[in-house]
Amino acid sequence: MSGIAGTISVSLPNSPCVETVSTNQRALDQFLRGVERRALRMAELASGNRDEALDLVQDAMCGFVRNYAGKPQAEWAPLFYRVLDSRLNDWHRRRKVRGRWLAVFNRDSAEEEADVIAQAPDLNDPGPLLRLAGNEAAAALDQALGNLPLRQRQAFLLRMWEGFDVATTAQTMRCSEGSVKTHLSRALAALRRALEQHQ
Amino acid sequence: MNDPDKNSFDQAAWIAQARQLLDESARDLDAHTASRLNRARQTALALQSVRSPRRWLLPAGLASACAALLLAVAIWQPHHSALSPAPDTLDSAATTAGAVGTADADTSPADDTLEFYQNLEFYAWLDAQGKDGDG
Numbered sequence: 001m002s003g004i005a006g007t008i009s010v011s012l013p014n015s016p017c018v019e020t021v022s023t024n025q026r027a028l029d030q031f032l033r034g035v036e037r038r039a040l041r042m043a044e045l046a047s048g049n050r051d052e053a054l055d056l057v058q059d060a061m062c063g064f065v066r067n068y069a070g071k072p073q074a075e076w077a078p079l080f081y082r083v084l085d086s087r088l089n090d091w092h093r094r095r096k097v098r099g100r101w102l103a104v105f106n107r108d109s110a111e112e113e114a115d116v117i118a119q120a121p122d123l124n125d126p127g128p129l130l131r132l133a134g135n136e137a138a139a140a141l142d143q144a145l146g147n148l149p150l151r152q153r154q155a156f157l158l159r160m161w162e163g164f165d166v167a168t169t170a171q172t173m174r175c176s177e178g179s180v181k182t183h184l185s186r187a188l189a190a191l192r193r194a195l196e197q198h199q
Numbered sequence: 200m201n202d203p204d205k206n207s208f209d210q211a212a213w214i215a216q217a218r219q220l221l222d223e224s225a226r227d228l229d230a231h232t233a234s235r236l237n238r239a240r241q242t243a244l245a246l247q248s249v250r251s252p253r254r255w256l257l258p259a260g261l262a263s264a265c266a267a268l269l270l271a272v273a274i275w276q277p278h279h280s281a282l283s284p285a286p287d288t289l290d291s292a293a294t295t296a297g298a299v300g301t302a303d304a305d306t307s308p309a310d311d312t313l314e315f316y317q318n319l320e321f322y323a324w325l326d327a328q329g330k331d332g333d334g
Contacts, residue, residue: 015269037225038237050232093311106235117302138220160214161221188210196215 028069031076032061039084042157043144046088056091060084081162082172085154092150144194148187151175154189155183 036057043053043060060083068079145153151173159180160168170177228236315322 025244029240029244032243036236037228038241040228040232041221054232054235054239058242059238061239061243062246065246069247102315138224141217141220144226145260147323156223161218188214191217192210192213194290 014194024069027073028065029076031080035077035080036061037144038162039080042084042154043088045142045153045157046150047091047144051089056087057084060087063087077162078164080173081158081164085173088154089149105160140195141191144191147194148190151179152187152190153179156187159184 008155039057039060040050040053042054043056044050047053047056051054060080063083063086064076064080068076068083071079145156148156154173157171158172159166164172164179170180173180
């Protein structure tokens with residue numbers, strides 16, 4: 001048995017199959033390295049929480065590797081963002097359901113609800129660090145993007161930040177090209193309004 | 200009235216600024232977050248390395264199965280043809296027999312055996328006659 005194992009371990013490194021796998025893995029590593037930070041920012045803007053965003057990105061990476069790593073590299077970016085978009089939608093749906101249940105349980109305790117709102121962080125307050133000049137614009141943009149509905153935000157980020165065309169964005173978001181245009185137009189109008197109010 | 204060119208220029212300008220701010224926010228992640236992202240990536244890549252050998256094993260397994268099947272057929276066929284001659288062998292035998300004589304070509308070993316069993320009583324009687332003749 002040890003002889004067989006020895007033969008396998010000696011013969012495998014020379015096989016072209018293993019070389020192809022390691023090349024593919026290197027390409028995959030490079031690709032994920034290239035998209036992970038943007039993906040994290042997208043997830044963070046959707047969830048409003050960095051830890052949740054990291055979990056979502058890891059989940060998206062695993063889903064992408066499991067299902068699409070064998071696809072041509074040119075298709076990787078739209079497919080990765082498609083998986084991420086799907087994870088963000090699931091997260092958003094779960095949170096809505098949880099919010100509905102919490103609303104039912106908290107209906108009787110209106111005073112407590114008032115307290116919770118009072119204790120929640122003020123989104124208009126950028127915080128001590130962000131009051132510094134230069135970071136205000138970034139904070140305002142974060143806030144404006146965070147206030148957008150999920151689909152509008154995704155349309156804006158995929159089209160304007162990631163640079164996808166309308167067709168690829170539609171494929172990534174699993175909707176029609178017309179929907180992408182509508183979401184983007186509304187997102188641009190809302191962001192412009194929000195940023196002008198901030199100035 | 201608003202100038203549409205100016206509006207589109209403004210829009211392009213603030214979108215470019217927004218893109219730049221988003222790029223900066225992605226670039227300037229703290230070390231702890233970057234490390235966690237790295238771990239997440241390694242976890243995903245580990246899935247790939249676990250899956251890869253299995254992907255290569257599938258065609259290899261199929262090829263082995265085909266080779267085994269071919270080998271089994273190759274071993275079985277000569278043995279089978281030894282027990283019962285192949286149709287083309289029979290044809291060639293019939294052709295040869297036809298050249299020698301039509302009567303021989305019409306009788307096969309199976310027919311001989313059947314005839315022997317049908318006339319078994321006659322052969323027994325012939326045998327008994329022979330013995331009586333000897334005695």
